[in-house]
Amino acid sequence: MSTAIHAHDHPHGEAHEHHGPPRGITRWLYTTNHKDIGTMYLIFSCVMFFVGGTMAMLIRAELFKPGLQLFNPQFFNSLTTVHGLVMIFGAIMPAFVGFANWLVPLQVGAADMAFPRLNNWSFWLLIPAAILLLGSFLTPGGAAASGWTLYPPLVIQQGISVDMTILAVHLLGASSIMGSINIITTILNMRAPGMTLMKMPLFVWTWLITAYLLIAVMPVLAGAVTMLLTDRHFGTSFFNAAGGGDPTMFMHIFWFFGHPEVYIMILPAFGIISQILPAFARKPLFGYASMVYATASIAILSFIVWGHHMFTVGMPAAGNLFFMYATMLIAVPTGVKVFNWIATMWRGEMTFETPMLFAVGFLCLFTIGGFSGLVLAIVPVDITLHNTYYVVAHFHYVLVSGALFAIIGGVYFWIPKWSGHMYNEALGKLHFWLSMIGFNVLFFPQHFLGLAGMPRRIPDYALQFAEWNMWSSIGAFIFGFSQLIFLYNMVSTVRGGKPAAQKQWEGADSLEWTHLPTPMPYHTFETPPVIK
């Protein structure tokens, strides 16, 4: 980890002038400032999180008891499909890009991203994509109802909403690739003097690796959905069995993108957790170098495990075995990370403010998600549990208590620096405990439902599943309500409140805490910091 020897953020003379942002809507439309763009990404992500969360509440309301209560099955399927797409591409990924925009330049000592205008464009592509995705509900037949994986042949048979979804995915992919190019070039070319790669904070490292993953797999998704489009409208039969095509090929291509995508959503979370835990344990991160190598190992292994999503399609036994063992191998670098986080806390002078609570919550619950992933990696077990609620429980433990808890913890951690105000700690802790309880009541019973054989993506179910579904829905409403507390806390923090200190967290040691005032000026590192 880097140690700064002196700060020169505001040298004497003209730099003392206030050089704030332009005013009005044009500030946001035309901005090339990484902090503004980071803020816009985070606000967009928050809006999409509540849109996708509302869909989740509707899904759980329908599943509260057996029978069809609120929706017809087609609309229910649209809800589960768009909920997945919105949460993945609209909430989780843009949130991490928002963090990257805010933090990467600050943590490497750069004045801004390498390509500020490209950065602006990357963000504004998200808006038409979101309009297309959500607007597809208004088309005849409703939004895409094939599941977020967009499997043919179902997706080839639906109406114009699928075309809107495909276009949205193309726009989101283009935005991700441009954002990734910007992040990689910033990290590789814009670092302050003395900021070597192995001195970079782990958040920057995780994003460097994530950005490479995005560039490698987003074009694969783009290719897959382009072929879907030509199957639908231009007479090709890539995936259409009626024309000699192969739907299984889509699954291979999709999951070659899809599994690295899982790590795209979790590696930056690892980076955030690796910043929060040392700050509140008041110790340096244990095993910094091994954390970097473990992150890279996870990223590389993510390219050779896609087949574990499709053990039931009838691959040869050797193929199944390869994907099973490769998947289990990922537990090794992931275990290194979990060990290092625990060792960081070991004998630390820990305090449990809200960011630390979410980080520890992440550590406990993400590990449960990892273990249930190992269960699903075992071919005969997966064949039994495939497409059941056990899978739903597993990936929500990874993506909600993993990615989302890290995002929320990161927002609590950095909001004092970003806004200049301290959030309400009591409300933060209330938010954490309600989230923790609500989340587990929501998703832990889904393991039982899956083990008992309840399939996913159904609006109605057999009576034997009634009780755990009711508990799951109650948990969902608690979890959903607790996010409103978060929203209130963050809005009131941004609007005012107790001033935050320059170094609000005693153990935080990256450049934004050690070198920059709180709140930060509009332009930072006008003179590059020198890192020892």
Added chain:
Amino acid sequence: MARREPTREQKRRALVSALALAGLAVAIYLVMMFKVFVAK
């Protein structure tokens, strides 16, 4: 004082990196499409 601009050398290196990465993304897309088209 406005934002500190990168040096000419930083700009040059960033541009080379960006073009290489964009080329990589386009190449992955095209290789996959051509492979599937030829296979079909």
